Amino acid sequence: MQPRQFGKGEVMVEEDKPLSSFFLLCSGAARATRTLEDGSQQVVAIFLAGDVLNPGNLVLGRSRVSTTTLIPALVLSIQVVDLFALMEERPAIMRGLWRETALQAAIQREWLTWLGRKSAEKRLAHLLCEFAWRLQTGNESEIFELPLTQRELADTLGLSAVHLNRVLQKMRSRKLIDLNRGRLTIRNKEGLYEVAEFDSAYLEISNAVQSREDTGGRL
Amino acid sequence: MQPRQFGKGEVMVEEDKPLSSFFLLCSGAARATRTLEDGSQQVVAIFLAGDVLNPGNLVLGRSRVSTTTLIPALVLSIQVVDLFALMEERPAIMRGLWRETALQAAIQREWLTWLGRKSAEKRLAHLLCEFAWRLQTGNESEIFELPLTQRELADTLGLSAVHLNRVLQKMRSRKLIDLNRGRLTIRNKEGLYEVAEFDSAYLEISNAVQSREDTGGRL
DNA sequence: CGTCTCCTTGAGTTAACTCAACGTACGTGG
């Protein structure tokens, strides 16, 4: 088990390679992308401090996505063999990683739903709400570091960069948000939530179950 | 543990309800959908014989999607408490369910990618390839029961039913496939795979790892 | 001071959508 520092834009996990290490993101941010033959990309997950990178890969043995830092990041890495030994000793760890896998799948399901059924503006609004929720530090500040370029946002939302830019400007002119060089300001939280039809239930599960199981869990 | 028969179109798991049972689909087919406020739906998973329904929910404690049979289905259901007792005894079961969760997440990631980055025709072609692969019985037949209406296909691919119909007809006229009352015929497998840019790797993981771990696994 | 990456804007195009009507198969009850 060793901490490891990655610079901005560094690849932490490569696509289609068997994986040897487990990574816990301690600080920074990262994104998992799938690259297609024609060169286009789809971002399938965004990892923030505290997240496990692609937990499902541990049990699948390889990664189908490549994971890259968005900003410099500190990760804790553990050799897979050591981790499995640890899990044998403490099943709660396996259970925790399983839960993390399920949680990330739930987020993906949400993305899938919005991609399939909502307009560009609603998708963007929803993603921003998700970030705000996940980054919320307890204080009521509405300013966040959003370490994604417009290109990357577009690749996350299944849009072209040009169109994303236009949608962004519409939201700026509507005084919902402001986004400047990686700094997101939410000007009208209620308005944004309304546009996004945001319901944080899919994210809250983690906390709810966590506490429920701390008292009643078996493992 | 008890087998249970569901009719066509019956709801097996309800949205936003805490779940009490684990379901293994023995025969038939089902789909998991998320319904939005405006009434539109997105299908986020399709389950075929042998699949576990929403394994991630076991560890999250509730379901964010509702799961409905597409055709009559026989499921094996186990009370969650019993299952957890079983997992305590045999960690391999937990591991298996974790893997199932990861595998379904991998499929979802694939869907997400295609939804975000590919045309309607390619998406449809890809979904059909996925079905053909998952339903493949070993024989080389290219005729399958596809228990989805055009409406449901559209809801899976993030398209309108009208547009899906048109895409379907284009593929019919190109002699790639035929689809009639739930019966899919693949007329030109190579052509279809090419349009879809289909690579079954994301599905094959399950088998590959299965055998790898049967020999070298710890649990 | 040039160069690179990111952002912005304009103009034209197109894939996919909506609405609305009509066709077709199937099952049910009179």
Next chain:
DNA sequence: CCACGTACGTTGAGTTAACTCAAGGAGACG
């Protein structure tokens, strides 16, 4: 056995959200 209802599929016509291509700004950095 036929008439009717319903669910699914098909077609037409018009609209629009999002795309592509292409060019021009604006910081950041060596």
